[in-house]
Amino acid sequence: MTTQPAAGASRLKEQGMSVTLPTQEKIVFSQVDKLFASPSKTGDQVRALVGLDLTVHKSEIVSIVGPTGCGKSTALNMVAGFDAPTNGSLRLDGKAIVKPGPDRAVVFQQAALFPWMNVLENITFGIKSRGVAKEQYMASAEKLIRAVGLNGFEKHFPYQISGGMQQRVQIARALISNPEVLLMDEPFGALDYQTRILMQQLLLELWREFKPTILFITHDVTEAIYISDRVIVMGARPGRVKLEVAVEEPKPRSLDFLTSELFTGLEHQILETVQHEATASHAAH
Amino acid sequence: MVVTNVVKQQAPVGVDAETSKPFPSVAISLISLGAIMAVWFVVTNTGILGPKQLPTPQALVSRFLELIKDGYQGSSLMGHITTSLTRTLSGFVIGSVVGIVVGLVAGYNRVISAALSPIMSFIRPIPPIAFIPMAVLYFGLGETGKVILIAVTSFNYTVVNAQSGAAGVPIAYRRAAATLGVSKTQEFFKVIVPAALPSIFTGLKTALALSWAVVVAAELVGAQKGLGFLINQAALFFDIPTVFIGIILIGIIGLLLNLALSLLEKKLVHWRGRG
Ligand SMILES: Nc1ncnc2c1ncn2[C@@H]1O[C@H](COP(=O)(O)OP(=O)(O)OP(=O)(O)O)[C@@H](O)[C@H]1O
Numbered sequence: 278m279t280t281q282p283a284a285g286a287s288r289l290k291e292q293g294m295s296v297t298l299p300t301q302e303k304i305v306f307s308q309v310d311k312l313f314a315s316p317s318k319t320g321d322q323v324r325a326l327v328g329l330d331l332t333v334h335k336s337e338i339v340s341i342v343g344p345t346g347c348g349k350s351t352a353l354n355m356v357a358g359f360d361a362p363t364n365g366s367l368r369l370d371g372k373a374i375v376k377p378g379p380d381r382a383v384v385f386q387q388a389a390l391f392p393w394m395n396v397l398e399n400i401t402f403g404i405k406s407r408g409v410a411k412e413q414y415m416a417s418a419e420k421l422i423r424a425v426g427l428n429g430f431e432k433h434f435p436y437q438i439s440g441g442m443q444q445r446v447q448i449a450r451a452l453i454s455n456p457e458v459l460l461m462d463e464p465f466g467a468l469d470y471q472t473r474i475l476m477q478q479l480l481l482e483l484w485r486e487f488k489p490t491i492l493f494i495t496h497d498v499t500e501a502i503y504i505s506d507r508v509i510v511m512g513a514r515p516g517r518v519k520l521e522v523a524v525e526e527p528k529p530r531s532l533d534f535l536t537s538e539l540f541t542g543l544e545h546q547i548l549e550t551v552q553h554e555a556t557a558s559h560a561a562h
Numbered sequence: 563m564v565v566t567n568v569v570k571q572q573a574p575v576g577v578d579a580e581t582s583k584p585f586p587s588v589a590i591s592l593i594s595l596g597a598i599m600a601v602w603f604v605v606t607n608t609g610i611l612g613p614k615q616l617p618t619p620q621a622l623v624s625r626f627l628e629l630i631k632d633g634y635q636g637s638s639l640m641g642h643i644t645t646s647l648t649r650t651l652s653g654f655v656i657g658s659v660v661g662i663v664v665g666l667v668a669g670y671n672r673v674i675s676a677a678l679s680p681i682m683s684f685i686r687p688i689p690p691i692a693f694i695p696m697a698v699l700y701f702g703l704g705e706t707g708k709v710i711l712i713a714v715t716s717f718n719y720t721v722v723n724a725q726s727g728a729a730g731v732p733i734a735y736r737r738a739a740a741t742l743g744v745s746k747t748q749e750f751f752k753v754i755v756p757a758a759l760p761s762i763f764t765g766l767k768t769a770l771a772l773s774w775a776v777v778v779a780a781e782l783v784g785a786q787k788g789l790g791f792l793i794n795q796a797a798l799f800f801d802i803p804t805v806f807i808g809i810i811l812i813g814i815i816g817l818l819l820n821l822a823l824s825l826l827e828k829k830l831v832h833w834r835g836r837g
C-alpha cells in the first residue's frame with residue numbers, strides 16, 4: 278500500500294525548505310582547513326583547523342567551546358572576514374566571504390572600543406561614516422543605548438566606564454547597523470560572574486528583538502548552554518567538531534533553567550567531552 | 563542595574579599620594595634648588611671662585627636688569643628671544659607638519675613605507691648640527707637657511723614617530739573599523755591618526771627640543787640677532803654674566819616649550835594609557 282498523502286507532504290516540505298522554514302542556512306563551513314605559517318622558520322605549519330564542518334542557521338545562537346588553541350577564534354575570524362580558509366569552503370548566505378563588513382558585526386573580548394571616542398561616538402562611528410542620515414542613526418543610537426542600559430553615559434569615554442559597560446557599548450555598536458550575523462569571541466570573558474549573567478540575559482533580550490544569527494565563543498560551558506540553541510565542542514590539534522548538542526529550551530530562558538535537569542544533563546555531557554579534549558591537547562604538548 | 567557603577571576617574575598616579583606625604587616632591591625640588599643657590603652665593607662671594615670663572619648671583623641680576631633696559635648689541639633682550647623663537651617655531655611647524663603627514667601616510671601605506679625607509683634610516687642617525695655648513699652653503703647666512711635647517715631637523719624626528727605610530731595601530735582597532743564598514747579615508751582620519759597621536763607627540767617633543775638646540779647652534783655661525791648670537795658674542799668679549807644669562811634663558815625657554823607641548827598632549831591625548 279502506498280502512503281500517498283505522506284509522500285506528498287514530504288515533497289512539499291522539501292520544496293518549501295529553502296525559502297520558508299526558519300532553518301535557512303546562514304553560515305556554512307564545509308571541510309575548512311586553516312593552516313598558519315610556522316612561527317619558527319624550520320617548524321611545521323600550524324594546523325589550526327582541519328576539515329571543519331559546521332552550519333549555523335538563520336537566527337540561531339550557536340556557541341563553540343573547547344580547549345585553548347583549538348581554533349575557535351580562527352573559525353570566527355574567518356566568518357568575520359579577517360582571515361581566509363586555506364582549503365574548503367566557507368559561505369555566508371551561499372556566497373564566499375571576501376572581506377569584513379557591517380553585515381557581520383563583531384564583539385571582541387576587550388580593548389576594541391576607540392578610546393578617543395566617547396560612548397555615543399563609538400556606537401555611531403560606523404553607521405555615521407557609511408552616510409546614514411543623522412536623525413536616523415541618532416534615533417537608533419538612543420533606542421539601543423536605552424536597550425543596553427547606558428543612558429546617561431553617552432558622553433563618557435571608555436576609560437571612564439566599567440568593563441561590563443564597555444561590553445554593552447560594543448554590543449550597541451554591533452547592533453546599530455542591524456547586522457544579520459553577530460560574532461562574539463569570549464565577549465564576557467573578562468567580566469565577573471554577576472555581570473556576566475546580566476549580560477547573557479541582555480543578549481537574549483536583544484536577540485528576541487533583532488533576531489540576529491549569533492556565533493558565540495566561550496570557555497564557560499554554563500554560559501554556552503544558557504544562551505545557545507546549539508553548543509559545539511571542538512577538539513584540539515587539529516581543531517574540529519567533537520560534539521554537538523542541541524539545547525531544546527525555548528528562549529527567553531529564566532534563571533531556573535540553570536538548575537533544571539535538562540541543563541545539568543547537558544552540562545555533564547559537554548563537560549565530559551571538554552575535559553577529555555583538554556587532557557588530550559595537554560598531552561600533545 | 564546592580565553592577566554598573568562607573569569607574570571613578572583616577573587621579574594621575576602620584577598626585578593623591580603626594581599631598582599626604584610629609585615631604586611632597588615639589589618641596590624637595592625647591593629645597594634642592596635653594597641649596598644650589600646658597601652654595602653658589604657662598605662660593606662666589608667668599609672668593610673661592612673668581613668672577614672670571616663664575617659670576618655672583620647679584621652680578622647676574624644686575625646685568626640682567628641692564629640687558630632688559632639697554633638690550634644687547636643693537637637689539638632688546640626680548641628682540642633676541644623672539645628672533646630665536648620665531649626661527650625655531652617656523653621651522654618646527656613646517657618640518658613637523660610635513661613630517662607627520664609623510665610619516666602617517668608611510669605608516670599606513672606599505673609601498674610608500676618601503677620606498678621611504680632606506681632614505682630615512684640613512685638620514686636619521688646624522689646629528690642635525692652636521693647639516694649646518696650645508697645649509698649655509700646652499701642658503702647662505704640668512705633666515706632661510708636657519709629655518710630650513712630647523713624644518714629638516716623637525717621633519718626627521720616627527721616622520722619616524724608618526725610612521726611607527728600609524729604602522730603600530732593595534733589590529734583590534736583596524737578590525738573593528740573594518741567590520742563597521744568604515745571607508746579607507748575614514749579609517750585613516752578617525753582611527754589611524756588618533757591612534758598614532760601618542761607616538762606623534764613623542765616625536766614632536768624630541769623635534770622641538772632639538773630645534774631649539776639647533777637654532778642656538780645655527781646662530782653661533784653668522785647671525786646678528788638671537789640668543790645663540792648673544793652668548794657667542796658675549797663670550798668673545800669675556801662678558802661672563804651675559805653668557806650665563808643667555809644660557810639660563812635658553813634653558814628656561816626650552817623648558818616652557820616642552821611644557822606647552824605637554825599641556826597640548828594632555829588635552830588631545832587624554833585617553834593615553836587608558837585604552
Ligand atoms: N596568526 C597566526 N599565526 C600562527 N599561528 C596561529 C595564528 N593564529 C592562531 N594560530 C594558532 O592556531 C591555533 C588556534 O588558535 P585560536 O586563536 O583560534 O585558538 P582559540 O581556540 O581561539 O584559543 P583560545 O581559547 O585560547 O582563545 C593555535 O595553535 C594558535 O597558536
Ligand SMILES: [Mg+2]
Binds near residue numbers: 349350351462
Ligand atoms: Mg580565541
